[in-house]
Amino acid sequence: MQYDPIKRSxxxxxxxxxxxxxxxxxxxxxxxxRAWHVRKELKNLPLSADCSILDAGSGFGQYTYRMSRLFAxxxxxxxxxxxxQIADCNRFFAxxxxxxxxxxxxxxxxxxxKPEAFNLVLSIDVMEHxxxxxxxxxxxxxxxxxxxxxxxxxxxxxxxxxxxxxxxEEGGVQGFIDEHVRDGYNIQEIEDKLKSVGFTRVEARYSxxxxxxxxxxxxxxxxxxxxxxxxxxxxxxxxxxxxxxPVSAVLNYFDVKGTHASGTGLIVxxxx
Numbered sequence: 001m002q003y004d005p006i007k008r009s010x011x012x013x014x015x016x017x018x019x020x021x022x023x024x025x026x027x028x029x030x031x032x033x034r035a036w037h038v039r040k041e042l043k044n045l046p047l048s049a050d051c052s053i054l055d056a057g058s059g060f061g062q063y064t065y066r067m068s069r070l071f072a073x074x075x076x077x078x079x080x081x082x083x084x085q086i087a088d089c090n091r092f093f094a095x096x097x098x099x100x101x102x103x104x105x106x107x108x109x110x111x112x113x114k115p116e117a118f119n120l121v122l123s124i125d126v127m128e129h130x131x132x133x134x135x136x137x138x139x140x141x142x143x144x145x146x147x148x149x150x151x152x153x154x155x156x157x158x159x160x161x162x163x164x165x166x167x168x169e170e171g172g173v174q175g176f177i178d179e180h181v182r183d184g185y186n187i188q189e190i191e192d193k194l195k196s197v198g199f200t201r202v203e204a205r206y207s208x209x210x211x212x213x214x215x216x217x218x219x220x221x222x223x224x225x226x227x228x229x230x231x232x233x234x235x236x237x238x239x240x241x242x243x244x245x246p247v248s249a250v251l252n253y254f255d256v257k258g259t260h261a262s263g264t265g266l267i268v269x270x271x272x
Contacts, residue, residue: 013234015088018095025062031219031241031248034153036256037207037267038063038124041151042070049073051119054143056109056136057126061089067122068093068102077114079107113139121150128155128180137270138197144272150199152268155184156206159264185266199270206263212255213264219248 014024029035050073055064058078068076080086089104110132121140127133140150191202208216223240226233 015092018092021092022065022096024060025065028060028062029066031245033208033212033215033219033252033255034124034265035062035066036252037265038122038151038153039066040256041267041269042067045120045149045151047071047119050075052117052145053077054079054114054118054121056112056121056123056140057129058089058104059085059124061085061092061104063122063124064089064093064102064104067120068098074101076102077118078102078104079109079112080104081106081108109136109139111139112143114143116143116145118143119145119148121148123150123152123154125153125155127152128182128184131181134193134197137194137199140270141198141272146272148272150194150268150270152190152266152270153207154190154266154268155180156208156262156264156266157184157186157189158206158262159184184264187266190266190268194268194270199272201271202268203270204266204268206260207255207265207267209255209258209260209263211251211258215248215251215255216264218244218251 014020029039049071051071053067053071053074053076055061055067055076055078058064058080059082061078064076064078067074078089083106086104086106090099093099093102093104109126109130121144123140127136130136137150144150187204187206191204194202219241223233223237
């Protein structure tokens with residue numbers, strides 16, 4: 001299954017007004033376990049309110065919006081390869097009067113470098129889509145100011161995003177996520193790659209442990225699969241989440257608070 005058609009369908013629903021867009025961001029923050037982990041890490045980073053930030057692979061702009069609120073005087077550059085999302089996000093941030101310090105640009109991360117321009121580089125669910133990952137890590141390193149940090153969320157090699165959970169179809173086998181160029185990172189592998197480009201300290205931990213894996217299926221996998229079958233499930237989604245969300249929220253809490261010997265996701269911080 002591919003995410004993009006579902007994303008576009010959701011975008012059409014929630015992009016009609018700025019209020020609906022904010023609601024969409026809020027729902028993603030509540031439902032996505034990775035958002036819980038990223039929120040925890042961002043709050044604990046030693047960054048000033050007026051820091052300079054790169055959102056590397058900004059997508060819908062969910063994390064750009066969160067950082068614009070968390071770091072109230074920051075300047076944020078958000079980049080992505082999808083031109084329509086760039087235009088859409090620039091339009092939204094202009095509507096909420098934030099375009100003076102938040103802007104979106106189209107960019108290829110394998111080529112994008114702004115020497116010593118940022119205190120923080122955020123990369124959420126991006127690296128699993130890029131073959132030339134070491135080149136991107138090198139670009140991140142050169143784009144950070146001394147003392148800066150890159151924060152990465154990506155699938156691990158323990159079955160991230162159910163890449164090993166295949167749906168058998170006529171003519172072949174297709175995973176839940178078929179847009180990835182790698183199944184996920186081993187902790188030692190990503191640490192070694194980041195250190196090879198110059199990062200002096202790397203901290204990596206598993207996310208999506210046992211509680212998180214169950215939560216992800218309840219809050220994301222099953223609803224998206226049903227939406228892929230029929231858009232009529234949009235009507236039933238609120239009723240589904242009335243039952244599923246309280247369970248997922250408790251599971252998310254334990255996943256964020258716990259330490260996991262293994263997990264299908266990785267949270268990685270690398271310091272320059």
